[in-house]
Amino acid sequence: MSANVILAGVGGQGAVLASKLLARAAMGRGLPVKTAETIGMAQRGGSVFSHVRVGEGTHSPLIGRGRADAIVAFEPAEAVRQLPFLRPGGMVVTSDAPVVPVSAATGGPAYDLPAIMSYLQECVGEKNLVVVDAAAAEAELGTARALNVVLLGAAARAGALGPVTVDDLADAVRATVSPRFLDLDLAALSIGDVFFRADKMGQACPRAYGTSSRAIWPIGPLQ
Amino acid sequence: MHREFLMGNEAMAAGALAAGVNVVAGYPGTPSTEVLETVARRRGEGVYVEWSVNEKAALEVAAGAAYAGARALVTMKQVGLNVASDPLMSLSYIGVKGGMVVLVADDPGPISSQTEQDTRTFAAYAKLPILDPSSPSEAYEMMGEAFVLSEELGCPVIVRPTTRVDHGYEDVEVADPEEWSRNEPEGFVRDPSRWVIFPALSVRAHASIERRDALLAKRLSGYARNTMTQTAGPAARPRLGVATQGISATYVAENLGEKDDVRVLRVATPYPFPEDLAADFLDGLDEVLCVEELDPVIERALVAACGRRGLSVKIRGKLTGDIQPSGENTVESVGRAIDAFLGKGEANEIEAPGISPRAVSQAEGRECLSTEKCPAPPTLPIRPPVLCAGCPHRASFYAVKKAMRGRKTLFCGDIGCYTLGNAKPLDMVDTCLCMGAGINIAQGVTHVEPDTAAFAFVGDSTFFASGITGVVNAFYNQANMTLVVLDNSTTAMTGHQPHPGTGRTMMGQVVEKVSIERVLLAIGLAVVETVDPLDHEAAVETVRRVADEPGVKAIIFRSPCVVLARPRATSAVDVEKCVGCQRCVRELGCPALVPDATTGKVRIDATQCTGCTLCEQICPTHAISGGERL
Numbered sequence: 115m116s117a118n119v120i121l122a123g124v125g126g127q128g129a130v131l132a133s134k135l136l137a138r139a140a141m142g143r144g145l146p147v148k149t150a151e152t153i154g155m156a157q158r159g160g161s162v163f164s165h166v167r168v169g170e171g172t173h174s175p176l177i178g179r180g181r182a183d184a185i186v187a188f189e190p191a192e193a194v195r196q197l198p199f200l201r202p203g204g205m206v207v208t209s210d211a212p213v214v215p216v217s218a219a220t221g222g223p224a225y226d227l228p229a230i231m232s233y234l235q236e237c238v239g240e241k242n243l244v245v246v247d248a249a250a251a252e253a254e255l256g257t258a259r260a261l262n263v264v265l266l267g268a269a270a271r272a273g274a275l276g277p278v279t280v281d282d283l284a285d286a287v288r289a290t291v292s293p294r295f296l297d298l299d300l301a302a303l304s305i306g307d308v309f310f311r312a313d314k315m316g317q318a319c320p321r322a323y324g325t326s327s328r329a330i331w332p333i334g335p336l337q
Numbered sequence: 338m339h340r341e342f343l344m345g346n347e348a349m350a351a352g353a354l355a356a357g358v359n360v361v362a363g364y365p366g367t368p369s370t371e372v373l374e375t376v377a378r379r380r381g382e383g384v385y386v387e388w389s390v391n392e393k394a395a396l397e398v399a400a401g402a403a404y405a406g407a408r409a410l411v412t413m414k415q416v417g418l419n420v421a422s423d424p425l426m427s428l429s430y431i432g433v434k435g436g437m438v439v440l441v442a443d444d445p446g447p448i449s450s451q452t453e454q455d456t457r458t459f460a461a462y463a464k465l466p467i468l469d470p471s472s473p474s475e476a477y478e479m480m481g482e483a484f485v486l487s488e489e490l491g492c493p494v495i496v497r498p499t500t501r502v503d504h505g506y507e508d509v510e511v512a513d514p515e516e517w518s519r520n521e522p523e524g525f526v527r528d529p530s531r532w533v534i535f536p537a538l539s540v541r542a543h544a545s546i547e548r549r550d551a552l553l554a555k556r557l558s559g560y561a562r563n564t565m566t567q568t569a570g571p572a573a574r575p576r577l578g579v580a581t582q583g584i585s586a587t588y589v590a591e592n593l594g595e596k597d598d599v600r601v602l603r604v605a606t607p608y609p610f611p612e613d614l615a616a617d618f619l620d621g622l623d624e625v626l627c628v629e630e631l632d633p634v635i636e637r638a639l640v641a642a643c644g645r646r647g648l649s650v651k652i653r654g655k656l657t658g659d660i661q662p663s664g665e666n667t668v669e670s671v672g673r674a675i676d677a678f679l680g681k682g683e684a685n686e687i688e689a690p691g692i693s694p695r696a697v698s699q700a701e702g703r704e705c706l707s708t709e710k711c712p713a714p715p716t717l718p719i720r721p722p723v724l725c726a727g728c729p730h731r732a733s734f735y736a737v738k739k740a741m742r743g744r745k746t747l748f749c750g751d752i753g754c755y756t757l758g759n760a761k762p763l764d765m766v767d768t769c770l771c772m773g774a775g776i777n778i779a780q781g782v783t784h785v786e787p788d789t790a791a792f793a794f795v796g797d798s799t800f801f802a803s804g805i806t807g808v809v810n811a812f813y814n815q816a817n818m819t820l821v822v823l824d825n826s827t828t829a830m831t832g833h834q835p836h837p838g839t840g841r842t843m844m845g846q847v848v849e850k851v852s853i854e855r856v857l858l859a860i861g862l863a864v865v866e867t868v869d870p871l872d873h874e875a876a877v878e879t880v881r882r883v884a885d886e887p888g889v890k891a892i893i894f895r896s897p898c899v900v901l902a903r904p905r906a907t908s909a910v911d912v913e914k915c916v917g918c919q920r921c922v923r924e925l926g927c928p929a930l931v932p933d934a935t936t937g938k939v940r941i942d943a944t945q946c947t948g949c950t951l952c953e954q955i956c957p958t959h960a961i962s963g964g965e966r967l
Contacts, residue, residue: 216926
């Protein structure tokens, strides 16, 4: 079993930490892991990505374009930015909450969230797109700081992380996270269960988390 | 031994510790920084580690330790090697007694650097052996091998990882502390004929270095990390070869299939070049594709080998336009080049330089999902790196901008987070060259344009690294300019390393701080004023007053880095009072200020706001309040 996963977000969202958790979870299964990280200037609010390669037979820490099995994005525009790396039939798990850069307010391109979400839907296909309601997750956890772990949990549940399960991730959290954040991160992994249950959803919606009253793009029918 | 998931830089630190390193010095710089930090974290008793004031000092500390028989490691990024090159060039002639490894991290792309210089070329220039790892595990092993080689040859050995090796993670087999080698340094043995460089010594040393490197090149053909392999295609004797190195070797491996008939040479010691092995590789081949990053080092060496040995092999690579001449290689850029070389794909159209995956995906989202058709992607927001919300540098730049509005000015920047003051809306960096350069560049411009009010912005760590000599030069030579020290009491850009102004060392000692004010006063500056940049009115008033003083004068803007400090209380916008003028957004560009797309009113993102109060102080309707500055 192998998996090539790209984690994408904005500097400060915890992509490096999430990639370490994922790698640790895979190693807990006895699988070899390679990762490549963005470290340095781009971390100051820039686009960041981590490549995580799990399983035998890999050489390079970087994933080639069109060869990623999944993209896990902490920010929707960053999911689109990494799409060239996704293989046909690959899965995208993304947060619905945009991080609007300063440039959008100072003359740069505007942030067009509806266009970004419908593009994801069109390109990736509803079957392979999981949208996490970041506001609902924040309300549940009382903080937005564990969004990276929420996304990892959602990705594992959606089968986007190959052999890595939510239990593997929980083991990795217990092994690496400092006691101060342990409960928060374990809760962040488990809230997927809460949001996943159809009776909590109000509608049968296995691939979207929460009913999101603030959904401002047409997500269309979800099976 | 045990297995550990390590970053390349952590693996190299572990490798040095396993080899019994005694003394480690360096100056922070992406992508090299974590090596020394890891040594500091994992070191046992008796290992000395320091962040030096700059790379030249670090290299000299390591050299002194190696003179005394210690195993010494010095770490830096590629542009740091320029700073350290003066002692290194001479050290190449003098040599060392204990093993000395010079770890220089190169940055193809470049991703976080000013230049794309290739330390392999530098090694040939300095006549020092260099090892080029292709993975964290190999980098771990190479550290120990480099120390052994250095001791045997009596000269420093360079280990040259690149960003993808430095910042790639892998599970690495590492030695337990009980298994570490122990090195008991003999101490310095006085011998002027050995340790004092004079032309007579240099005449002898140069000749012996040339002899040594010729012999070493032969020996390195047998070094197990210089490899020649063959893919498992049907031909027993392939006609095509690929020569590669470092991380590019893994991209080659990703792209060669079982049916390809290709011989592969991987060069781990680009200098001295293992030419005998290369000749075996070239034997019987028609063409070779050289896949490497930065300079065409292997390509030139193979061309030379063909000429010297009268071999008729066509050598392709950067010089023939088959591989991009600059920028980072990627899995797919190498894939395209190999497919074209093997006649499997289209002719390889070299993309514009700088095709890091990030640049590619930013430039075009079109080819996604490789085979499935996708519409053109929507315009994505651009995310240049920005100063953090609440960063005191923003307040400093804004104060100078406001104070000097309408005047003829020059704003010379320098290397650090504050280079990001160039971004709109601040737009406050007119020049940036290299560490510490801004001070004398400002001086130089004023000799040509005396009516310009010239400012040089320099961070605290950069001031200590190479700013002080610049101030002495400007002061002594009667320049007329304002020095602005942006003192956030840390080396922020590279991850908050201590420096002489912080009062802490990497050994964990609390020491006397070197005072920037007292250094400047000792040089002779008559006006040295310190002000909190987040006190906006006072900051603007200070700039106005100081800038009109004659000669070289200094303002020290002192406020802690917000990444380290915990906010006390964040600011909030009173929506009743906010008129949606967005002055705060337009003037400050703080990422915590988020204008609403429909109402135009501004909201403050509480997860980012540090309560610096700068926006509170400039809001014309006093709609923002609640912050508490640090």
